[in-house]
Amino acid sequence: MLAAESLVLPGRLHGVSLRLRPGEVTAICGPNGAGKSTLLACLAGLTLPQSGAALLDGALLAAMPPEARARAIGYLPQVAEVAWDVSVQTLAGLGRLPWRTGATEDAAAVDAALTALDLLPLAYRPVTQLSGGERARALLARVLAGTPRWLLADEPLASLDLAHQLALLAHLRACAAAGMGVVLVLHDLALAMNHADRVVVLDHGNLVADGPPDLALSEPVLAQVWGVNARWLGEPGQRALAV
Amino acid sequence: MTRPIPLLLAALALALPLSLLAGRVWIDPTAPLGSEAALILAELRLPRAVLAVLLGAGLGAAGAAMQGYLRNPLADPGLFGIAPSAALGAVLSFWTGWASAGWALPAFALAGAAGAMLLLTLIAGRNGGVVLFTLAGMMIASLAGALMSLAISLSPTPFAMSEIVTWLMGALTDRSWREVWIAAPLTLAGIAVLRAAGRGLDALTLGEAAARSLGLDPRRLQLLLVLGVGLTVGGGVAVAGIIGFVGLMVPHFVRPFTDGRPSRLIVPSALAGALLVLVADCLCRVLPLAGGELRLGIALSLLGAPFFLHLLLRLRRELV
Numbered sequence: 149m150l151a152a153e154s155l156v157l158p159g160r161l162h163g164v165s166l167r168l169r170p171g172e173v174t175a176i177c178g179p180n181g182a183g184k185s186t187l188l189a190c191l192a193g194l195t196l197p198q199s200g201a202a203l204l205d206g207a208l209l210a211a212m213p214p215e216a217r218a219r220a221i222g223y224l225p226q227v228a229e230v231a232w233d234v235s236v237q238t239l240a241g242l243g244r245l246p247w248r249t250g251a252t253e254d255a256a257a258v259d260a261a262l263t264a265l266d267l268l269p270l271a272y273r274p275v276t277q278l279s280g281g282e283r284a285r286a287l288l289a290r291v292l293a294g295t296p297r298w299l300l301a302d303e304p305l306a307s308l309d310l311a312h313q314l315a316l317l318a319h320l321r322a323c324a325a326a327g328m329g330v331v332l333v334l335h336d337l338a339l340a341m342n343h344a345d346r347v348v349v350l351d352h353g354n355l356v357a358d359g360p361p362d363l364a365l366s367e368p369v370l371a372q373v374w375g376v377n378a379r380w381l382g383e384p385g386q387r388a389l390a391v
Numbered sequence: 392m393t394r395p396i397p398l399l400l401a402a403l404a405l406a407l408p409l410s411l412l413a414g415r416v417w418i419d420p421t422a423p424l425g426s427e428a429a430l431i432l433a434e435l436r437l438p439r440a441v442l443a444v445l446l447g448a449g450l451g452a453a454g455a456a457m458q459g460y461l462r463n464p465l466a467d468p469g470l471f472g473i474a475p476s477a478a479l480g481a482v483l484s485f486w487t488g489w490a491s492a493g494w495a496l497p498a499f500a501l502a503g504a505a506g507a508m509l510l511l512t513l514i515a516g517r518n519g520g521v522v523l524f525t526l527a528g529m530m531i532a533s534l535a536g537a538l539m540s541l542a543i544s545l546s547p548t549p550f551a552m553s554e555i556v557t558w559l560m561g562a563l564t565d566r567s568w569r570e571v572w573i574a575a576p577l578t579l580a581g582i583a584v585l586r587a588a589g590r591g592l593d594a595l596t597l598g599e600a601a602a603r604s605l606g607l608d609p610r611r612l613q614l615l616l617v618l619g620v621g622l623t624v625g626g627g628v629a630v631a632g633i634i635g636f637v638g639l640m641v642p643h644f645v646r647p648f649t650d651g652r653p654s655r656l657i658v659p660s661a662l663a664g665a666l667l668v669l670v671a672d673c674l675c676r677v678l679p680l681a682g683g684e685l686r687l688g689i690a691l692s693l694l695g696a697p698f699f700l701h702l703l704l705r706l707r708r709e710l711v
Binding site: 189192193194213214215216217218219221222223224225227229230231232233234235238242243245246274290294 | 462463590593594595596597598600601603604605606607608646650651652653
């Protein structure tokens with residue numbers, strides 16, 4: 149259980165409480181500046197709230213040794229930076245840094261991550277020679293190689309075309325099915341509606357809705373938070389937004 | 392992937408004895424060793440060669456670590472302001488006339504380096520950000536540079552001024568075992584500290600936020616870097632003056648032979664830096680030049696500036 153208790157960061161979060169369950173895909177939605185990335189960084193233990201706390205299985209995240217926290221929570225930042233021209237395999241290997249295990253165990257975890265994301269054929273390719281979609285998968289493989297119990301990703305789909313978005317979502321869904329807790333900051337409301345188990349809506353640093361996508365992203369919420377008069381069309385799981 | 396470390400070690404093992412033979416007096420390895428030649432070897436050439444190896448190793452390792460830390464292939468150990476501060480210390484020892492007392496110059500230089508390290512650590516504070524830290528280093532560098540110019544312009548005698556200017560140009564002429572004993576422990580300790588920073592530098596490949604999510608303590612990394620660069624660069628300046636461009640160039644030669652991770656670059660860069668400075672110093676000694684010998688610092692800058700330009704042009708091509 150990953151939980152936030154009355155997180156306060158002046159100007160960014162005003163008392164956000166939240167309990168996340170493993171095995172679920174949770175989407176954090178909200179307009180620009182709503183505090184989505186800040187909430188995610190707090191849940192990852194990277195940003196300290198002024199008051200309130202983030203808890204992992206009841207333990208204060210801020211009090212955990214950084215490497216223990218890193219083994220439990222994988223974090224994929226919004227900026228997909230890779231400073232040096234390493235191979236896909238080496239990149240995924242960076243996810244093993246908090247583990248300090250032997251080379252065999254590290255190689256096995258990297259192999260498993262590359263296999264799960266269909267990256268084995270690209271294992272020796274330099275990251276500069278990857279397409280956008282391959283690069284996003286390689287960065288996700290870096291997180292999965294660390295075998296975290298939680299995966300927190302800040303807009304992992306932002307720079308991808310539709311086909312790659314759906315492919316990456318399928319991979320994330322598979323992670324959740326394997327028992328991982330998956331938390332995504334998503335801008336695309338239709339993707340959140342159709343692919344998340346649960347949606348958390350933030351506005352101006354306040355939690356305004358939290359629940360199944362149908363309820364949390366209902367038309368009144370869209371009007372109140374985003375200020376748009378929009379309607380959901382289609383069947384559950386295949387919804388489209390008409391503005 | 393080739394393994395650079397054994398290759399570089401072999402090259403060093405070959406270059407070191409060869410470098411001892413070259414100089415104004417050439418020593419014929421096949422002839423029996425005269426007493427004069429033995430003296431040149433033991434008291435002049437050997438300490439100078441060892442010093443070149445130490446200096447190059449320190450600068451190479453510091454350059455590799457700095458580029459890893461700043462995630463920028465154009466970074467150079469000089470950016471932290473430690474080299475100019477050490478040089479300022481040395482200049483003050485000339486200025487006050489203490490330099491004539493053997494130990495004063497390196498002691499002053501090391502004090503300068505330590506001062507810069509202390510300032511950097513204080514500025515680093517509880518924040519662990521790379522940008523603020525680097526800007527602080529650059530401010531320290533320009534302040535030290537300005538104070539150095541002030542000291543030179545106010546130098547008590549023209550003789551002191553020429554002494555300062557000559558020393559600043561960096562060289563390994565007429566060094567003895569004493570300088571080796573100063574530089575060796577500092578450089579080796581510095582390289583060991585930089586190696587310990589390797590894991591953190593690897594994590595930084597993914598950016599600061601991802602690195603912290605991997606368990607990196609940015610403050611600790613900063614301290615390791617200040618200490619490692621301070622020991623290697625400070626020790627180097629204390630015995631040889633300012634030698635530029637080695638830390639910038641060497642990691643680029645080595646990087647293609649590694650898997651790209653900064654941690655894998657530090658030791659090979661140390662070895663390649665040692666090789667570069669050893670060969671460059673040897674060439675300085677051999678090159679016939681009216682009015683003495685080409686200074687090592689000048690030679691490496693002559694080599695380094697065009698290299699830097701080449702690097703910039705290549706980076707620009709890659710960005711387009």
